[in-house]
Amino acid sequence: MAYNQILEDDTGSEHIIxxxxxxxxxxxxxxxxxxxxxxxxxxxxxxxxxSGCGKSTTLRIIAGFETAxxxxxxxxxxxxxxxxxxxxxxxxxxxxxxLFPHLNVFDNVAFGLKIKKVNKAEIKQRVxxxxxxxxxxxxGERYIDQLSGGQMQRVAxxxxxxxxxxxxxxxxxxxxxxLKMRKEMQIELKEMQRExxxxxxxxTHDQEEALTMSDTIIVMKDGxxxxxxxxxxxxxxxxxxxxxxxxxxxxxxxxxxxKDKEVVLSSGITFECVDPMFPEFTEGIANLVDVVIRPEDFxxxxxxEGRINGTVESLxxxxxxxxxxxxxxxxxxxxxxxxxxxxxGSRVGLYVDPDxxxxxxxxxxxxxxxxxxxxxxxxxxxxxxxxxVSDNVVEEADNKPEDKDGEPEVETGVND
Ligand code: ADP
Ligand code: MG
Numbered sequence: 398m399a400y401n402q403i404l405e406d407d408t409g410s411e412h413i414i415x416x417x418x419x420x421x422x423x424x425x426x427x428x429x430x431x432x433x434x435x436x437x438x439x440x441x442x443x444x445x446x447x448s449g450c451g452k453s454t455t456l457r458i459i460a461g462f463e464t465a466x467x468x469x470x471x472x473x474x475x476x477x478x479x480x481x482x483x484x485x486x487x488x489x490x491x492x493x494x495x496l497f498p499h500l501n502v503f504d505n506v507a508f509g510l511k512i513k514k515v516n517k518a519e520i521k522q523r524v525x526x527x528x529x530x531x532x533x534x535x536x537g538e539r540y541i542d543q544l545s546g547g548q549m550q551r552v553a554x555x556x557x558x559x560x561x562x563x564x565x566x567x568x569x570x571x572x573x574x575x576l577k578m579r580k581e582m583q584i585e586l587k588e589m590q591r592e593x594x595x596x597x598x599x600x601t602h603d604q605e606e607a608l609t610m611s612d613t614i615i616v617m618k619d620g621x622x623x624x625x626x627x628x629x630x631x632x633x634x635x636x637x638x639x640x641x642x643x644x645x646x647x648x649x650x651x652x653x654x655x656k657d658k659e660v661v662l663s664s665g666i667t668f669e670c671v672d673p674m675f676p677e678f679t680e681g682i683a684n685l686v687d688v689v690i691r692p693e694d695f696x697x698x699x700x701x702e703g704r705i706n707g708t709v710e711s712l713x714x715x716x717x718x719x720x721x722x723x724x725x726x727x728x729x730x731x732x733x734x735x736x737x738x739x740x741x742g743s744r745v746g747l748y749v750d751p752d753x754x755x756x757x758x759x760x761x762x763x764x765x766x767x768x769x770x771x772x773x774x775x776x777x778x779x780x781x782x783x784x785x786v787s788d789n790v791v792e793e794a795d796n797k798p799e800d801k802d803g804e805p806e807v808e809t810g811v812n813d
Contacts, residue, residue: 413438413564413596414459419468421454421620428454430620432468436564436598437613441590443599445607446617446643452600455617456566459598460489473563488562492572494553496541502528503537506555527559530589547578554589564596571606583609604644608632616640637760641689648690648731652756653683660688660756664727666704670754687757692720692734694753703746707731709739723747 414436421429429451436442444452457463459470461482470477477485496505506524515523528534531551541549550570557565567586571579587610590597601607607614608628616623616631616639624636635641638649651663657673661683668688678684700706707725714720719738723731723745731747739745 411438412436413473414598415469415471415474416455416459417469417471419455419458419470420466421451421458421463422466428620429458429465432620432622434615434622434625436596439594439596440612441587441597441599441610442613442615443601443607443611444615444617445601445604446623447602450617451620452602452617453568456489456568456598456600459564460487460566461485462489486563487566488557488560488564489566489568490550490553490557490570492569494549496549496552496556498541500541501537502533502539502541502544502552505541505552506559509556509560523559523561524555527555530558530592531555532585545578546574547582550574550582554586558589558593558595562595564598565590565593566598566600568600569602570599571601579606586610608644614644616643618643633755635689635755635757637757638687638689639760641687641755641757646692646732648692650688650690650729651759652686652688654678654686654756655681655683658751660686660754662688662727662729664725664729666727668704668749668754669751670756671752672754672756675758685759687759689755689757690731690749690753692732693718694749695731695733695735695747696749697721697733697735697737697739698746698748700744700746703748705729705731705747707745707747709741709743709745712738712741714738 412435416435417433419429419432420427432451432455444455446452454463458465459477461477461480472480472485472487497508500508503524506527507520510520510523525534525537528537531554533548533551533555536544536548536552541552544552550573554565554567554570570586571582574582583606586597586599599607599610611628613625614628614631615625618639624631624640626634631640631644635644635647641647641649652660653663654660654674658670659667660670660672661667674680674684675686696703705723705725707723710722710724710730712719712721715734718734718736721733721735721739723733725731725747733747
């Protein structure tokens with residue numbers, strides 16, 4: 398298949414969209430750098446990354462609201478370059494719903510069909526079906542200002558799906574909702590996508606949202622794709638320290654490998670792991686790697702029973718488990734989750750199963766990421782040890798997204 402350097406298509410499934418080498422600059426700043434990926438028919442694919450990394454720009458190019466400087470967007474094998482937005486079989490749902498306040502719910506959803514002069518009986522049938530799909534079967538007569546935020550977002554989705562698009566683009570559609578509503582809508586959106594049997598391209602900065610809903614996640618940073626894979630892939634096998642840190646909480650520390658299946662942390666502790674050395678590594682010398690250990694993968698034991706010995710620095714109850722920071726004797730602060738609490742100030746031993754230790758190539762992304770863990774040895778030599786535990790740079794899931802789409806997007810839902 399065309400772009401298997403990024404994602405091998407071993408399923409032989411149809412690619413509804415193929416994007417190749419998309420580049421875009423604004424005012425001389427490159428915001429998309431050779432973006433290349435494909436979208437399988439009927440999948441739920443998510444562009445995930447922090448604010449400003451180019452997610453919306455990518456989506457807007459697919460929608461036809463923005464033009465790429467170079468690169469190709471193929472839709473069902475056809476170059477979309479000369480196809481205007483309203484002739485693409487693609488609809489977009491934005492965070493701001495742009496509903497018509499003077500129209501009731503039914504007429505908001507019917508608006509695009511009326512413009513297209515669809516006959517009344519068909520409009521009625523299609524609008525009612527769309528409203529039922531989003532769980533608003535009895536809301537046709539309501540006015541927009543009588544709706545909650547969640548209901549307004551459902552109307553916006555109904556207005557898009559009533560056009561029966563082949564692809565639905567959703568740009569942070571749940572960003573304005575409160576947490577509880579967002580969680581409910583995540584599950585519903587996924588169900589809707591299955592029921593409708595159409596392709597969803599979803600944009601979010603919220604890693605948990607991406608993990609919950611997606612078949613495929615594309616992790617972006619500064620206009621560059623970092624990894625493409627299933628939620629399980631990107632969580633369990635992050636390609637680099639950036640992805641590991643962005644997807645869930647991680648301990649990322651420097652290490653070295655001299656041989657297969659054995660990694661030595663910078664502090665000298667040796668761990669058995671399941672990874673062989675990377676092909677470019679030389680046996681017998683200390684090849685630099687990043688080591689990722691998820692907080693939930695630690696076992697907490699008595700001091701000396703684990704591989705890492707340390708002191709519990711903090712303890713927070715998180716509902717199902719406790720979250721602790723354990724400072725090991727070499728100065729590393731480990732984020733640890735356990736169902737049983739260990740008292741602050743107590744001494745513990747930590748151990749980890751070999752297959753829960755992820756080894757990654759060191760990259761320029763490595764040293765500054767990770768809320769916990771330390772920099773690589775050579776970086777440490779040059780710097781004051783005090784500041785090596787960096788603050789978490791990743792936005793929290795609860796933060797309201799910073800919306801970059803400055804212009805008023807009057808998404809009328811008329812494109813088909
Ligand atoms: P994201 O959706 O991931 O937050 P965007 O794709 O909206 O990111 O933006 C990527 C970068 O491009 C940001 O730095 C943003 O400020 C810039 N940008 C986006 N749209 C425009 C525009 N119309 N004019 C100038 N800069 C833009
Ligand atoms: Mg955006």
